[in-house]
Amino acid sequence: MSTARPTLAGTGALVRFALRRDRLRLPLWIALGAGLVASQSVSSQTLYDSPAALVAYRDSVGSNAATIAFAGPPVGLSTVAGAVAFEISASVMLAAALMAMFTTGRHTRADEEAGRTELIRAGRVGRHAPLIAAVLVSALACVAMALAIGLVGTATGLPTGGSFLLGASVGACGLVFTGIAAVAAQVTESTRSAYGIVGAVFGVAFVLRAVGDINGSWLVWASPVGWAQAVHPFSDDRVLPLLLCLVATAGLVAAAMTLLDHRDLGSGLLPARPGPPRAGPLLGSPLGLAIRLQRAALIAWAVSLALLGAVYGGVGDAVETLFADNPQAQVFFPGASSAGLVEAYLATIFSINALLAAAYAVSSVLRARAEESAGRAESVLATATSRGAWLGSHVTVALLGSALLVVLSGAATALVRGLSSGDLGSFGRLFAASLAYVPAVWAVAALAVALVGLAPRIATGAAWGGVAYVVVVAMVAQALDWPGWVGDLSPFAWTPLVPIEAWTLPVAVGLGAVVLVLLAVGFGAFRHRDLSTG
Amino acid sequence: MDSAVSVSGLVKTFGATRALDGLDLEIATGEVHGFLGPNGSGKSTTIRVLLGLLRPDSGTVRLLDGDPWHDAVALHRRLAYVPGDVTLWPQISGGEAIDLLGRLRGGLDPARRADLLERFDLDPTKKARSYSKGNRQKVALVAALASDAELLIPDEPTSGLDPLMEAVFQENIREVRAQGRTVLLSSHILAEAEALCDRVSIIRHGRTEQSGSLSELRHLTRTSIAAETARPVTGLDSLPGVHDAAIRDGRVRFDVDTDHLDGVLRHLAAFGVRSLNSAPPTLEELFLRHYGDELAEDGVRLAGTDR
Ligand SMILES: Nc1ncnc2c1ncn2[C@@H]1O[C@H](COP(=O)(O)OP(=O)(O)OP(=O)(O)O)[C@@H](O)[C@H]1O
Numbered sequence: 001m002s003t004a005r006p007t008l009a010g011t012g013a014l015v016r017f018a019l020r021r022d023r024l025r026l027p028l029w030i031a032l033g034a035g036l037v038a039s040q041s042v043s044s045q046t047l048y049d050s051p052a053a054l055v056a057y058r059d060s061v062g063s064n065a066a067t068i069a070f071a072g073p074p075v076g077l078s079t080v081a082g083a084v085a086f087e088i089s090a091s092v093m094l095a096a097a098l099m100a101m102f103t104t105g106r107h108t109r110a111d112e113e114a115g116r117t118e119l120i121r122a123g124r125v126g127r128h129a130p131l132i133a134a135v136l137v138s139a140l141a142c143v144a145m146a147l148a149i150g151l152v153g154t155a156t157g158l159p160t161g162g163s164f165l166l167g168a169s170v171g172a173c174g175l176v177f178t179g180i181a182a183v184a185a186q187v188t189e190s191t192r193s194a195y196g197i198v199g200a201v202f203g204v205a206f207v208l209r210a211v212g213d214i215n216g217s218w219l220v221w222a223s224p225v226g227w228a229q230a231v232h233p234f235s236d237d238r239v240l241p242l243l244l245c246l247v248a249t250a251g252l253v254a255a256a257m258t259l260l261d262h263r264d265l266g267s268g269l270l271p272a273r274p275g276p277p278r279a280g281p282l283l284g285s286p287l288g289l290a291i292r293l294q295r296a297a298l299i300a301w302a303v304s305l306a307l308l309g310a311v312y313g314g315v316g317d318a319v320e321t322l323f324a325d326n327p328q329a330q331v332f333f334p335g336a337s338s339a340g341l342v343e344a345y346l347a348t349i350f351s352i353n354a355l356l357a358a359a360y361a362v363s364s365v366l367r368a369r370a371e372e373s374a375g376r377a378e379s380v381l382a383t384a385t386s387r388g389a390w391l392g393s394h395v396t397v398a399l400l401g402s403a404l405l406v407v408l409s410g411a412a413t414a415l416v417r418g419l420s421s422g423d424l425g426s427f428g429r430l431f432a433a434s435l436a437y438v439p440a441v442w443a444v445a446a447l448a449v450a451l452v453g454l455a456p457r458i459a460t461g462a463a464w465g466g467v468a469y470v471v472v473v474a475m476v477a478q479a480l481d482w483p484g485w486v487g488d489l490s491p492f493a494w495t496p497l498v499p500i501e502a503w504t505l506p507v508a509v510g511l512g513a514v515v516l517v518l519l520a521v522g523f524g525a526f527r528h529r530d531l532s533t534g
Numbered sequence: 535m536d537s538a539v540s541v542s543g544l545v546k547t548f549g550a551t552r553a554l555d556g557l558d559l560e561i562a563t564g565e566v567h568g569f570l571g572p573n574g575s576g577k578s579t580t581i582r583v584l585l586g587l588l589r590p591d592s593g594t595v596r597l598l599d600g601d602p603w604h605d606a607v608a609l610h611r612r613l614a615y616v617p618g619d620v621t622l623w624p625q626i627s628g629g630e631a632i633d634l635l636g637r638l639r640g641g642l643d644p645a646r647r648a649d650l651l652e653r654f655d656l657d658p659t660k661k662a663r664s665y666s667k668g669n670r671q672k673v674a675l676v677a678a679l680a681s682d683a684e685l686l687i688p689d690e691p692t693s694g695l696d697p698l699m700e701a702v703f704q705e706n707i708r709e710v711r712a713q714g715r716t717v718l719l720s721s722h723i724l725a726e727a728e729a730l731c732d733r734v735s736i737i738r739h740g741r742t743e744q745s746g747s748l749s750e751l752r753h754l755t756r757t758s759i760a761a762e763t764a765r766p767v768t769g770l771d772s773l774p775g776v777h778d779a780a781i782r783d784g785r786v787r788f789d790v791d792t793d794h795l796d797g798v799l800r801h802l803a804a805f806g807v808r809s810l811n812s813a814p815p816t817l818e819e820l821f822l823r824h825y826g827d828e829l830a831e832d833g834v835r836l837a838g839t840d841r
C-alpha cells in the first residue's frame with residue numbers, strides 16, 4: 001500500500017487494528033477450511049483404498065446429478081486426490097466466501113453503521129483507508145486459508161502441487177467475495193442488507209455453476225464459484241481461472257472505491273426516502289411490527305427460493321441424459337432407471353431448499369435478538385405488550401415464513417419438473433414430498449428460539465453454528481468417516497429423503513415434539529430472564 | 535398510602551457489579567419526582583426494574599399498586615416510558631413509530647399528537663436513520679406525552695435536546711402535573727430538576743443518599759451572602775455555620791449553612807447593612823457537595839474550587 005496517496009493514509013494502522021480485533025475469528029475460519037479438507041482427505045483415502053473402489057465411486061457420482069449439484073464438476077475422479085477436491089471444494093469455498101463477507105462487512109459497513117468509522121475518519125485517516133484495510137485483512141485471511149489447505153493436503157498425503165492449487169482456488173473464491181462484499185457495503189445502509197446481497201450473489205453463483213456442471217454448459221463461467229472450481233486441482237491444474245478471479249477482485253474493489261467517492265459517510269448510494277407521517281393499520285400489534293420488519297427479507301428469500309426451485313426443477317431432464325449417456329452408471333446401479341435417479345436428484349433439491357429455508361428461519365428468529373440488543377425491544381416491552389406476544393410474533397414470522405419458502409420452492413420445482421417432463425400429474429406428489437422437510441426446518445428454528453431464551457449473548461453465534469452443522473452434515477457427512485451420532489443429531493438426518501424414501505408419521509411426530517419442547521424452553525426462559533441489551 | 539412508586543431495599547446485581555444496593559424510592563401520586571445521580575449510579579437500572587424489564591434480586595417494588603414483574607402488561611397500559619438512549623427502527627418513519635408505540639400502549643390522542651409534533655418541531659416523515667439524536671428523543675417524547683398515561687417515566691429525556699426544546703419539554707411536564715399525573719424524571723441536569731420537581735431523590739452507588747422536597751434538601755446547603763456594611767464586620771468567624779468569610783473595604787462575603795441564616799443576619803444587621811446580595815442554594819451546589827468528596831478522591835478538581 002502506498003502512503004503517498006492521501007486517501008489511503010492510516011491504512012496500515014487500521015489493518016493492524018482489524019487483525020487484533022479478529023485475532024480469534026480469523027484463525028477459527030481458517031481452521032474450519034483446513035479442517036474440512038484434512039477430514040475429507042483422510043476419509044476418502046480410507047474409503048477408496050483400492051482402484052476398484054475408486055472406479056465404482058467415479059461411476060456413481062459422475063452420473064449423479066444430485067451430487068454434482070452439491071459438489072461441483074465431476075473431474076479428476078480417477079485419483080483419490082481428485083475425489084477429495086470434488087467432494088469438499090464447494091463446502092470450503094462456501095466457508096471462504098462467508099469468512100470474506102463477514103470480515104469485509106464487519107470492518108466497513110458495520111463499523112460505519114455503529115458510528116465507529118466517523119470516529120476513525122475524524123483522525124488522520126484517508127477516505128479510502130477503512131475500505132482498503134478491510135479488503136486487505138480479508139485478502140490476508142484468504143491467502144492464509146489457501147496456504148493452510150495446501151499444508152494440510154500435503155500433510156495428509158495428497159500431492160503437494162495439487163494441494164496448494166486446491167487451496168489457491170478456495171482462496172480465489174474468497175477474494176472474489178471480498179470484492180463483492182466491498183461493493184455491497186457501499187450500496188446499502190445496513191450491514192444486514194449488505195450481507196443479504198452477498199448471500200444472494202453466492203446463492204445465484206452456486207445455482208449457475210450447479211446447472212452448468214450438470215448440463216456441461218458455459219453457465220459455470222458466469223459464476224465466481226464456477227471459476228474457482230474450474231481450476232480442477234489434481235487433474236487439469238488450470239491457472240487461468242485463478243487469474244480471472246484476481247482480475248474480478250481488482251475490478252470489484254476499484255468499483256467499491258468509486259462508489260465510496262460518490263456517497264456520504266453513513267449513507268448508502270440511494271438517498272433515504274421520506275416515510276409516511278402516520279402508521280398504517282399493520283403497525284398496531286407486535287405481529288404487525290414483526291411482519292413489517294421482516295417483510296422485505298422474506299420477499300427477497302421467497303423470490304430467490306422460488307427461482308432456485310424452478311431452475312433445479314428444469315435441470316431434471318439433464319439428469320436423465322447424464323444417466324443415459326453413461327453406460328458405467330447403468331452397471332453401477334443395476335436395475336436403476338433414469339426415473340429413479342431423477343427422484344433421488346429431486347430429494348436432494350428438496351433438502352437443499354429446506355436447508356436454505358432453515359437458514360432463513362434462523363435469521364428471522366435472530367431478528368428478535370437483534371431487536372433486543374439494539375434496545376428496541378425495550379421500547380416495545382415497556383408498552384402493554386407481553387414478552388410472550390413479542391417473542392411469539394417474531395417466531396410466528398420465522399415459522400410461517402420458512403414454511404412458505406418450502407412451499408414456494410417445492411411448488412416451483414414440482415411445476416417446472418412437471419412441465420419439462422410433460423407429466424403434470426406428478427406435480428401433486430412432488431409438491432407434497434417437498435413439504436416433508438418442514439418439521440426439520442422448524443426444529444432448527446426452534447433451537448434458535450431456545451438459545452435466544454436461554455443464552456441471549458451467545459444465541460446468534462450458536463444458532464448459526466446449528467445451521468452450519470446441519471448444512472455440513474447434509475453436504476459431506478456420508479462421505480466422511482465421522483461417528484454416526486455426529487450426523488444423527490441433525491433433524492435433516494431423521495427426515496426421510498422423500499420422494500425416494502417414504503414419508504413416515506413417527507418421524508414427523510417426533511420432530512414436531514422436538515420443536516414444541518424447544519419452543520417451550522425458549523419462551524419459558526425468555527419470560528423469566530432480564531432483558532439484555534448491548 | 536397514595537404512592538405511585540414505592541421501592542425499598544432494592545438490590546440488583548450484574549455478575550460482580552452491584553448496580554443497585556438497597557435503593558429506596560417513594561413517589562407520591564401527582565408529584566414530579568426528580569431522580570438524580572451521577573453516571574452509573576443506577577438510575578436506568580432502577581427504571582428498568584420498575585418496568586419489569588429486569589428482575590430484582592431482592593427488595594420490594596410496587597408500582598401503581600402492582601408488581602412490576604408480574605403485572606407488567608396491565609401496568610404498562612397506565613404508564614409511558616422514554617428510554618435514555620432512544621433507538622428506533624431504521625426503516626420506519628418517526629410518525630409511524632409514534633403511532634406504533636401509542637397503539638401498543640392502548641391508543642393516543644391524535645389532537646395532542648399533532649400539537650406535540652408542532653411544538654417539538656418534529657418532521658414525522660423522516661426515517662429513523664436520518665434523525666439526529668435529539669430528534670430520536672423527540673419521537674419517544676411525543677409518543678409518551680401524547681398518551682393519557684398516569685405515570686410518565688422519562689430517563690434523561692433532555693440529554694440530546696437544545697435549550698429551546700428543553701423549554702418545550704418543561705412546559706409539557708408542567709401541563710402533565712397540572713392534570714394530576716405523576717412523573718419520574720431521571721436527570722443529570724439539576725436546573726431541570728429545580729425547575730420541575732416537587733421532590734427529588736439523589737442516589738449514588740445504587741443507594742439513596744437523600745430524598746425530599748427541594749426546601750427540605752436546602753437545609754443541607756449553604757447560602758452565599760455578599761454585603762456592604764457601614765462599619766467593618768467583626769466576629770463573623772466565631773458564629774456557627776459560617777464558612778469562608780472574607781472581609782475587605784467594608785464588604786463581606788461568606789457562605790452560611792441555611793439553618794443558621796437567621797442568626798447570622800441578625801449579627802450582620804448590627805453593622806449597618808447598606809446592600810445585601812444572597813444567592814440561594816442550588817441543587818448544583820448540593821450535588822457538588824454530595825459528590826465532591828468522591829470526585830476529589832478520583833483526583834478531579836471541581837470547577838470554581840481551583841481558583
Ligand atoms: N446489563 C448490564 N450488565 C452489566 N452491568 C450493567 C448492566 N446494566 C447496568 N450495569 C451497570 O450498573 C451500573 C448502573 O448503571 P445504570 O445504567 O443504571 O446507571 P445510570 O445511573 O443510568 O447512569 P447514566 O447516568 O450514565 O445513564 C453501572 O455500573 C453499569 O455499568
Ligand SMILES: [Mg+2]
Pocket residue numbers: 577578579618689690
Ligand atoms: Mg442511564
